[in-house]
Amino acid sequence: MNGSETTQIRSERRDAAENRQRILNAAIKLFEQNDVEQVSMNQIANEAQVGPGTLYRRYKNKSELCLDxxxxxxxxxxxxxxxxxxxxxxxxxxxxxxxxxxxxxxxxxxxxxxxxxxxxxxxxxxxxxxxxxxxxxxxxxxxxxxxxxxxxxxxxxxxxxxxxxxxxxxxxxxxxxxxxxxxxxxxxxxxxxxxxxxxxxx
Amino acid sequence: MNGSETTQIRSERRDAAENRQRILNAAIKLFEQNDVEQVSMNQIANEAQVGPGTLYRRYKNKSELCLDxxxxxxxxxxxxxxxxxxxxxxxxxxxxxxxxxxxxxxxxxxxxxxxxxxxxxxxxxxxxxxxxxxxxxxxxxxxxxxxxxxxxxxxxxxxxxxxxxxxxxxxxxxxxxxxxxxxxxxxxxxxxxxxxxxxxxx
DNA sequence: TTGACAAGTGGAATATTCTCCGTTTATTAT
DNA sequence: ATAATAAACGGAGAATATTCCACTTGTCAA
The missing domain is CATH 1.10.357 (Tetracycline Repressor; domain 2)
Known part of the structure; x- marks a missing residue:
């Protein structure tokens, strides 16, 4: 079911959603290859092909990313x-x-x-x-x-x-x-x- | 190497001792002014007027420094x-x-x-x-x-x-x-x- | 005294985290 | 459609942490 209930809050932009998915995929991939602690935010941003700023905009730190x-x-x-x-x-x-x-x-x-x-x-x-x-x-x-x-x-x-x-x-x-x-x-x-x-x- | 049995560890060099004292003094000074966690190793090295390498040679991290x-x-x-x-x-x-x-x-x-x-x-x-x-x-x-x-x-x-x-x-x-x-x-x-x-x- | 050499040094180099900000873009009201 | 606008982007760059290594300098033994 989709949460298409008319939320007053503008929903996540499509491109943003894509990026987030890319970030998550990248993280999963890297976490499979190396210990979570070894993987740097930079690596993740790189792998996901987004700038570090973009990554940090979404997740204040690795912890939040993992939580997601x-x-x-x-x-x-x-x-x-x-x-x-x-x-x-x-x-x-x-x-x-x-x-x-x-x-x-x-x-x-x-x-x-x-x-x-x-x-x-x-x-x-x-x-x-x-x-x-x-x-x-x-x-x-x-x-x-x-x-x-x-x-x-x-x-x-x-x-x-x-x-x-x-x-x-x-x-x-x-x-x-x-x-x-x-x-x-x-x-x-x-x-x-x-x-x-x-x-x-x- | 000399075949004799003198296993005595060469004691700390004089200049090294001086440097260490400078580092400790610098750390004390900075720790008095700011929270321990805020003070960076670099700041300490700076304040002590030694290179970062010198600081790290002695203390692998802030923790060890504090312990000292x-x-x-x-x-x-x-x-x-x-x-x-x-x-x-x-x-x-x-x-x-x-x-x-x-x-x-x-x-x-x-x-x-x-x-x-x-x-x-x-x-x-x-x-x-x-x-x-x-x-x-x-x-x-x-x-x-x-x-x-x-x-x-x-x-x-x-x-x-x-x-x-x-x-x-x-x-x-x-x-x-x-x-x-x-x-x-x-x-x-x-x-x-x-x-x-x-x-x-x- | 001297010279060999281990100990010690500084700081450039690399890696990371994280922020800032000018630019781009999706959305929405018109 | 189109323009206005808020959201999102990305990368430059500041601050740190940490390593590396070519160079210096005490120390000790002869």
Whole structure:
């Protein structure tokens, strides 16, 4: 279906759309050949045959570009979560939390390259904190709700926001791939450790 | 080469020492005037009146430079820890852990600028993980020992290495200053949250 | 003292990021 | 159609990061 609803906002110009597609294609191509981090914005602009200015007009940095590239996947990921939550709405919150973590880790494993790209330059450009991104914000929201539920169930008063922040940090590239690559932990082991720590066995 | 056994590393040349001092002075001066992150290596080289090559020969990046600048402070910090641990060697490990965290947070607050600099570019240059630095490695070691002790005391079998990794991540700039600046938590509150989570009340 | 040579130096060269701005072009109202 | 206009373009170029290497200079041993 096309979004031909009469938006007051002038829709994207045709040539602009073409260029964007060229940029995305170029990025995909280059990302297949080299590590995301190795590919420079210049290379992408070059490959796409647009000037660097054009590229930057559209994407403030590589991170945004990557986000655009996996946007669809992210949407699918959240669909999966929604389905999972519906199917398990009667399970205890701790079980649901674990399920979500598991889904995210699977997602992270599948799309590690691009996901890494998304989180990357967010440390250079905006002030800081890779915790700030649509993807992470939405997850944060889910996690906070689950932690809140757990607090009710278990009669605890843990700080849901703080714990969600930390949990997300543990799932972000820096920490996660350190555990994978340096500590040699498998995704499953990481999941277990996180559950042990965050799903109060307290 | 001479067949003799003198493996002594030729000590730093006099002129090199002078240059290094000039670089450090220049860095201090610039860091006082601007945020650490704003100051470029070039500026430092300029201010110190050495070529960029000379600067890079000594410090692979700003991070290393910062580390050199706070090296003394870091040493003092570890002295404090040692003293603290001696004075409290009979306290339960959980108490000692909290003490160390408190000391580190105080340290972090006092030297936030430079410490931030230390952790900064380490994300760009080497593969990744700001967990890797002499400062953090040494802390990691301490933490692991305390967690191990706690496991014995409390008859648990938590993963000390993993928990130490995560705890350090929570104390690193990204996470810590996010909590401070965005969540508006005080150092004390952060400390409490970390203790709640990591010092098993389980 | 001296000379061999490792250590150290400067800065040109290359690569990247990112901005600025004059020019081009698609769209839309007429 | 056509002109007005906002959007989009592209590339020059400023600021950085980082490397390379031909040249200098302390140091040490004889």
């Amino acid at each position: 590239l996996i946007k669809d996947n992210v949407d699918l990921f959240f669909d999966d979560i929604e389905i999972y939550l519906k199917e398990n709405c009667s399970s205890p919150p701790s079980k649901r939390l674990k399920g979500i973590l598991s889904l995210f880790i699977r997602f992270r494993e599948k799309k590690s390259q691009l996901l890494t790209g998304v989180e990357d330059s967010s440390s250079t450009n905006p002030p800081r904190s890779r915790i700030q991104s649509p993807l992470f914000n939405e997850l944060h929201h889910l996690l906070v709700n689950l932690f809140d539920e757990m607090n009710v169930t278990k009669q605890t008063r843990l700080n849901s926001v703080f714990n969600a922040d930390l949990l997300l940090t543990a799932l972000s590239r820096d920490f996660y791939s350190f555990q994978r690559d340096v500590r040699n932990y498998s995704p499953e082991m990481i999941l277990e450790e996180l559950c042990t720590l965050f799903i109060s066995l307290k | 600048l706070i090296k003394d402070n870091v040493d003092l910090f570890f002295d404090d820890i040692e003293i603290y641990l001696k004075e409290n060697c009979s306290s339960p490990p959980s108490k000692r852990l909290k003490g160390i965290l408190s000391l580190f947070i105080r340290f972090r607050e006092k030297k936030s600028q430079l410490l931030t600099g230390v952790e900064d570019s380490s994300s760009t240059n080497p593969p990744r993980s700001r967990i890797q630095s002499p400062l953090f490695n040494e802390l990691h070691h301490l933490l692991v020992n305390l967690f191990d002790e706690m496991n014995v005391t409390k008859q648990t079998r938590l993963n000390s290495v993993f928990n130490a990794d995560l705890l350090l991540t929570a104390l690193s700039r990204d996470f810590y200053s996010f909590q401070r600046d965005v969540r508006n938590y005080s150092p004390e509150m952060i400390l409490e949250e970390l203790c709640t989570l990591f010092i098993s009340l389980k």
